[in-house]
Amino acid sequence: MSVRFRCVVGFLATFLLLGCGGRVNSEPTQDKQALLAFINQTPHANRVQWNNSVSACSWVGVRCDGNQSYVQSLHLPGVGLVGPIPPNTLGRLSQLRVLSLRSNKLTGSVPPDFANMTVLRNLYLQDNELSGAFPPALTLLARLNRLDLSSNNFTGSIPFAVNNLTQLTGLFLQNNEFSGALPSISSGKLQSFNVSNNKLNGSIPASLAKFPSSAFTGNLDLCGGPLRSCNPFFPSPAPAPVTPPIVPAHKKSKKLSTAAIIAIVVGSILGFCLLLLILLLCLRKHRRQHSPKSPKPPVTAARSVAVAEAGTSSSKDDITGASTEAERNKLVFFNGGIYSFDLEDLLRASAEVLGKGSVGTSYKAVLEEGTTVVVKRLKDVVVTKKEFDMQMEVLGKIKHENVVPLRAFYFSKDEKLLVYDYMTAGSLSVLLHGSRGSGRTPLDWDNRMRIALSAARGLAHLHVAGKVVHGNIKSSNILLRPDHDATVSDFGLNPLFGTSTPPNRVAGYRAPEVVETRKVTFKSDVYSFGVLLLELLTGKAPNQASLGEEGIDLPRWVQSVVREEWTAEVFDVELMRYQNIEEEMVQLLQIAMACVSTVPDQRPGMQEVVRMIEDMNRAETDDGLRQSSDDPSKGSDGHTPPQGSRTPPSVTPTP
Structure with missing residues (x-):
């Protein structure tokens, strides 16, 4: 069974094969003691149940090396860990490669003994309540590839010592309280970077300017790079008080004359602009009075759903002015339908907007007799009525328990409507x-x-x-x-x-x-x-x-x-x-x-x-996931297409 399973899931399931055969019968005793010390000193929900009587390599979230001689990775995301990370526990896992404690409620600072995990490559501490300065111990982990401290309460500056992490490909520090200037961080191998929503200030270093603006937004005093440009501000000394010189009378007269001329010119320009504006308004009013009135637009089947956006519904009086086109284009139901209302009933229905999608707006319409349907009002339809009718005929024939049936449709020049069953449980x-x-x-x-x-x-x-x-x-x-x-x-x-x-x-x-x-x-x-x-x-x-x-x-x-x-x-x-x-x-x-x-x-x-x-072979047999009587793999002629492999193919991520 172990060999078959490994063939099916390939490299993806390696971290999950905790109890399969083929391993050397050994035990990472020191790492086991460190893990027990951590879990015993950290309050947590009843989701981590490590049995001291079995190998630590079989515990939930723990993965060992091939010889079970040391713990290689520890994944405990969202397991309800509460409080500070106890010192002298996880720091003793000297061979740990991956550590994930994300989405818990951990508080306090990162213990200094994290510096002992010298071969750590990926560290995920996001979505906790950790605080204090940027953990100095982490700047000593020279082999780190990805470091995620986002969505915590870290404060202080981001240290220049981050440059010690020369193998870093991803650094995520967003949604914290970091302040001060952003250090010049070498971006040789850095592919992903984010310091948004902090309290950083100053200019963005040239080495980080290649990252998008979303990596820096939310820092009100940060500028440069993909953000607004930084305008240097050089404060000028306060001017010394100057005593106005005594000017001869004829000089004063000349200066006043110049100011008067400027005022006259400006006033003339403003007056001319005002006169031009009045003239344009008069011409517009004259054209409006003598232009022929456009005919009143016809009332269509979308009236009730259109007014739903304003929180109202149409009344029966609104239908009396329906055009001959609306009368000619009736609401078309498909054979075997379960509804008996007509276009007039739909017009009278109260409606509310369910959502606006890429092809149109959907409304929940409640008819007077209590029937509830979904009306989709299509937009940007480019086909003719004949092409529209032909496509609706194809769609109306489709019946399956896992397909929402198309019950009716309406086509006019101005409106195209589709009617579906209303699904109470939502999307x-x-x-x-x-x-x-x-x-x-x-x-x-x-x-x-x-x-x-x-x-x-x-x-x-x-x-x-x-x-x-x-x-x-x-x-x-x-x-x-x-x-x-x-x-x-x-x-x-x-x-x-x-x-x-x-x-x-x-x-x-x-x-x-x-x-x-x-x-x-x-x-x-x-x-x-x-x-x-x-x-x-x-x-x-x-x-x-x-x-x-x-x-x-x-x-x-x-x-x-x-x-x-x-x-x-x-x-x-x-x-x-x-x-x-x-x-x-x-x-x-x-x-x-x-x-x-x-x-x-x-x-x-x-x-x-x-x-x-x-074929995933669920353990339970009464969960309703067995093959339905209406086999979707059978074509319309009742024959089953040739069967392919019933085993999921091995998938290798693209480089």
Whole structure:
């Protein structure tokens, strides 16, 4: 079993294989004592349960070298550690390469004995409450590659001794209270740098000017480089009092005459400008009075949803002036629909804005008899009515439990409307990225897996049975039922916008080839779905700017994390509270990385993605994640496409 597992997850799962066979039966006794001293002296939530009777190399978050002779990395993110880091504990791990204590509630200063970890390469202490000056011990760790002290309470200046860290590739000091001038830090190997939101002042050194402005914003007194230019200020001595000379009378008279002339000229110019302005206003009023009145615009089916933005709803009286065009273009329902309202009912419905997306605005419309639907008001549609009707006919035939059905549509010259079912549980985006403050119920791993699989089934059905490219996969278009089964919405709309689709549409989820061609394909959908899986795993929005470098997207950020062998830092800190899910997280991460391959032909098909997620062999059998009776891998003719490999391919991050 150990050999098979290693083949499946490859290098990604190395840090998780804590209890597999093939290791020398040894024990890092001194490191074990140091770890026990640390955890016994640090209050923490009941998420770290280290059993003294077993090897420290099998403990949660601990990874040893191949011979189990020393602790190589320690990952304890978001486990509820509280209070100061006790001295003479972690500093005794002299062979430690990676240390992550991020997203806890650690306070106080960093112990001086951290200087003993001379081979430390990656140190992550962000999102704590650490304080004091920049830790002097850290400037002695010459092999550090990445240092993250962001979102703490550090004060004082940033020392010039940071230049001792000649191997540093990433330095993150944002969201602290650092003050004073920014030292000239050598940027030979430095690729990522951020000191934003501190109290720094003075000019940005030339060695750091290559970094974007977002790396320095939030320091009100910092200037130069990518920020505003620094204007040197040289204070002038206070002028000595001067006694006015006695001027002859004829000189005074001449000076007064010059001032009078200047005043007359200025007054004349102002008067002329005022006269010209009055003349222009009169001409404008005259044209308005004699111009023909434009006809009153027709009332369309969008009246009720349009006024929803102002917090009101239309009345029945508003419909009496409907144009003949609105009467000719009726609300078209698809056969087998569950609704019986008409256009007039929709016009009378009260509406509220649900969200504004890249293709239009969505409204929640409540009809008088109590029926609730979602009305999407499209924008920038360029196709003719015939082309619009043909595309709607294709979309209206798609029926699947994991696809939000299109119930009706409306087309007129001024308005294009789509009617969908209303999903009470909202979108994945809100559930995943909503407020993470106290009282929030985290999205657990079982439900994330349920969402991943059900969304994959819905997208696979679109591709195989419907032969439709979704074109806009993102978390706000994954709508949920109360049981957290996912449904895919807003599918197949790209043909309505032609090649003029804005390049920023589906930003963050867009496949590399779509940036150039602006044409979506089945393979570009797979890429977007891979980004969605990464979003589920990391808890990060694909377009958020806190990925460490301006302009970096989520797939590239994950690849850089994996490449530097700090894989544990990828996963959402909210998942760290759950036990025995590490293998599944790594396997799903590998599937996601296969989907986001930069080469379209190297991405799996969606039906293969479904099989790979199902083949992850969940331990529970009653969690609802088994193959559904409506197999999305079957085409519209009832035949199953040729099956590919049922094992996720090994994925190596691109260099």
